[in-house]
Amino acid sequence: MTDELLIVDSLSAGYLGEDVVHDVSLTVAAGEVVAVIGSNGSGKSTMLQSVCGLLAPSGGSVRFDGVELAGVKAHRIARSGLVYVPAERHLFPHMSVRENLFLGAYPTRPSADQLGMVYRVFPRLEERTGQLAGTLSGGEQQMLAVGRALMAGPRLLILDEPSTGLSPILASEAYAALVELRRDGLTVLVAEQQVPLALDLADRGYVLDRGRIELTGTSSQLAADEGVQRAYLGV
Amino acid sequence: MTAVALDGIVLGLQFGILGVGLTLVYGLGGIVNLAHGQMAVLAAIVTARLIDSGSPAVVAAFVGVVAVSVLGVVLDLTLMRPVYRQQGEHRVLLGLLLMLGVGFVIDGLLEWRYPIEALSLRFQGDPIPVLGVAMRRGSLVASAISVAAGGVLVMLLRWTTFGRATRSVIQDETGARLCGINPAAVRTVVFGVSGALAGLVAITVAMTRPVVSTDGVNLTTFGLIVAVVGGLGSVPGAFLAGIILGVVNTISAFYIGSYVSTILLLLAAATTLLLRPRGLLGIG
Ligand SMILES: Nc1ncnc2c1ncn2[C@@H]1O[C@H](COP(=O)(O)OP(=O)(O)OP(=O)(O)O)[C@@H](O)[C@H]1O
Ligand SMILES: [Mg+2]
Numbered sequence: 001m002t003d004e005l006l007i008v009d010s011l012s013a014g015y016l017g018e019d020v021v022h023d024v025s026l027t028v029a030a031g032e033v034v035a036v037i038g039s040n041g042s043g044k045s046t047m048l049q050s051v052c053g054l055l056a057p058s059g060g061s062v063r064f065d066g067v068e069l070a071g072v073k074a075h076r077i078a079r080s081g082l083v084y085v086p087a088e089r090h091l092f093p094h095m096s097v098r099e100n101l102f103l104g105a106y107p108t109r110p111s112a113d114q115l116g117m118v119y120r121v122f123p124r125l126e127e128r129t130g131q132l133a134g135t136l137s138g139g140e141q142q143m144l145a146v147g148r149a150l151m152a153g154p155r156l157l158i159l160d161e162p163s164t165g166l167s168p169i170l171a172s173e174a175y176a177a178l179v180e181l182r183r184d185g186l187t188v189l190v191a192e193q194q195v196p197l198a199l200d201l202a203d204r205g206y207v208l209d210r211g212r213i214e215l216t217g218t219s220s221q222l223a224a225d226e227g228v229q230r231a232y233l234g235v
Numbered sequence: 236m237t238a239v240a241l242d243g244i245v246l247g248l249q250f251g252i253l254g255v256g257l258t259l260v261y262g263l264g265g266i267v268n269l270a271h272g273q274m275a276v277l278a279a280i281v282t283a284r285l286i287d288s289g290s291p292a293v294v295a296a297f298v299g300v301v302a303v304s305v306l307g308v309v310l311d312l313t314l315m316r317p318v319y320r321q322q323g324e325h326r327v328l329l330g331l332l333l334m335l336g337v338g339f340v341i342d343g344l345l346e347w348r349y350p351i352e353a354l355s356l357r358f359q360g361d362p363i364p365v366l367g368v369a370m371r372r373g374s375l376v377a378s379a380i381s382v383a384a385g386g387v388l389v390m391l392l393r394w395t396t397f398g399r400a401t402r403s404v405i406q407d408e409t410g411a412r413l414c415g416i417n418p419a420a421v422r423t424v425v426f427g428v429s430g431a432l433a434g435l436v437a438i439t440v441a442m443t444r445p446v447v448s449t450d451g452v453n454l455t456t457f458g459l460i461v462a463v464v465g466g467l468g469s470v471p472g473a474f475l476a477g478i479i480l481g482v483v484n485t486i487s488a489f490y491i492g493s494y495v496s497t498i499l500l501l502l503a504a505a506t507t508l509l510l511r512p513r514g515l516l517g518i519g
Contacts, residue, residue, distance in 0.1 A: 053412075054412070075412045075414075076417075084413055086413070090409045090410030090413060092402070092407055095399075095402065095403070095406065099399060103399055103400065103403050103411075103414045104414055106416055109396055148414065
């Protein structure tokens, strides 16, 4: 296929010389929403961090829009349009919502349109525009993390467990916002252990188990798989 | 009393700029610049040499400030490289030791080459009354420069894209990288700014009293106390702490004696930290 935006090929990564992600290959095409599902410690975050440059992979290759990303610094990867939202959010706690959003557009000064676009997706952020990010509720922080990433005008948005720390209701709300973004044509790769949420959103998915891709298919195929149902859907 | 307080504010503004230079570099990369005062003195000595050889004072001071600013950039790009590769405590300790070494080297060079050099910048004209106190022109110019430098710095940090990027690296370096900000580049620029601020302190101090080649250690010590009391990494905190400690120092020096005043200064610093472990306006 030629319209693949992200091609991860035989990626290995880990800590202190010991791999926890082994030989992972996956692709994301432009306009697609792809989920990586797996339980605690299966290596989702490790894999995503080595895609976005926060962690140096120990092997394999990552190509974004035809460009090899191995060895490229995280800030360069972000500027090239691959924007990562970590589960820990990494907001700037002593800055206002507005300033956090401004920084998302770095190095340019964002236009009113850009801000307006994010405020349309997350009206709550507009109400809280002057509030310090460190004092926001968990749900609001998640909105801000995604909003800040949107300010960059990403070609690929990578989300690590957007449901982290959210109540079931707030987690569904967060995913509802993602459905809206998906309708606007945003390309998304999302890691999640709340499997029903992720499969509702995504076109396709990969199941990661102990650092390896165990299974892949469309969301409905995965949802119908007995193994997935037993392990993640509590059926 | 008013006269002493005003003198305290003059000194406090200088302390503030001294502390800001230290606090920015620490906040960004965990480097405790124990050569900060020595860099300031270096600017003073460069300025004094240039004036000796016939340069106009303004040009000489400008060159002196730029010279230490460049030194800051060079240090960041060379000696600090292996430091930034370390994390946490290791980084702080290695940075501290290397900058201590830089301080020794500068002190040694100055003592060897220019043992009796001093910078004194005098202003012609009568004292000007402020709140009924006759203030020397040097003190007023020094304070105006400090206030202007501080004001410009705060505005740059608050309202420019680069200033915002600088604060973002202090608050969450990973977050900054994910926004496309290169922390290494920010650190290099800010180390240069910090060097310039150190130079500026030496120039303003020279307007109120002679700066001699052995003043480095004292300036480093005062700067460190100010930065810690203000909360390492906090620019407004450093200004606030600088002014408070400048006033404390001047008042106690006037009524008790200058030796005791340094002890009182440390006591004030220790008390602040006991009450507020992260400093007056400490972050994170
Ligand atoms: N900084 C680290 N140093 C050492 N080991 C780590 C580090 N981070 C993660 N690991 C280990 O790597 C493995 C994979 O962790 P990872 O965080 O990638 O899993 P995950 O799928 O994201 O889990 P979760 O759903 O809990 O976030 C785990 O065994 C974990 O203990
Ligand atoms: Mg994770």
